[in-house]
Amino acid sequence: MRDRIKQVIIFREDLLPQPTGKIAAQIAHCAMLFILRKIVPYKINEADYPGYDLLTAVEFSEEEKYWLTTSFTKVVLRCNNLAHLVELGEKALAAGLEVHSLCDTGFVAGERVITCLAISPAFSSKVDNITGGLKLL
Numbered sequence: 823m824r825d826r827i828k829q830v831i832i833f834r835e836d837l838l839p840q841p842t843g844k845i846a847a848q849i850a851h852c853a854m855l856f857i858l859r860k861i862v863p864y865k866i867n868e869a870d871y872p873g874y875d876l877l878t879a880v881e882f883s884e885e886e887k888y889w890l891t892t893s894f895t896k897v898v899l900r901c902n903n904l905a906h907l908v909e910l911g912e913k914a915l916a917a918g919l920e921v922h923s924l925c926d927t928g929f930v931a932g933e934r935v936i937t938c939l940a941i942s943p944a945f946s947s948k949v950d951n952i953t954g955g956l957k958l959l
Contacts, residue, residue: 825945827885828895829853832910833938833959836903845959848926848937849898855922856942857890889943899956907939913952914941 831849838845860880882890889895901907911921920942927934941949 825947826895827889827893827943827945828897828949829856829889829943830941830949830953831896831898831938832901832907832941832953832956833898834903834907834936835900835959837935837937848924849959852922852924852938852940853896855924856886856920856940859922885945886943897953898959899953900959901956904936907936910952910956911939914949917948917952919944919948919952 831852833845833849860882901910907923911923914921921939922942923936923939925934925936941953
């Protein structure tokens with residue numbers, strides 16, 4: 823089996839049911855955090871810098887560069903609850919993976935709630951050790 827590069831997003835099952843659009847928005851926001859946290863310091867007006875290449879200006883790992891320019895594979899999984907999400911995030915960090923969690927204001931009764939986390943693009947062999955037992959959302 824080929825060791826593919828993918829991004830994994832994990833959503834909390836205990837927050838279901840929610841409108842499909844709300845879930846999709848949460849997952850999309852979370853998936854983008856990996857890129858946004860890297861490029862926000864590099865806000866550039868393209869008119870002032872023609873030919874500027876953001877991929878070479880921002881520090882991306884080789885795995886991330888490959889993922890951004892080829893497959894862009896994402897897998898969305900579900901975990902039990904916040905404690906399970908935190909545990910998975912800690913395991914990913916301990917394995918040297920980059921993790922971003924999304925806290926939504928007003929998701930449940932106007933409270934700030936951590937809804938999901940994204941593990942930045944990495945080889946399946948690294949990510950599957952942590953997320954292999956989870957089910958698709």
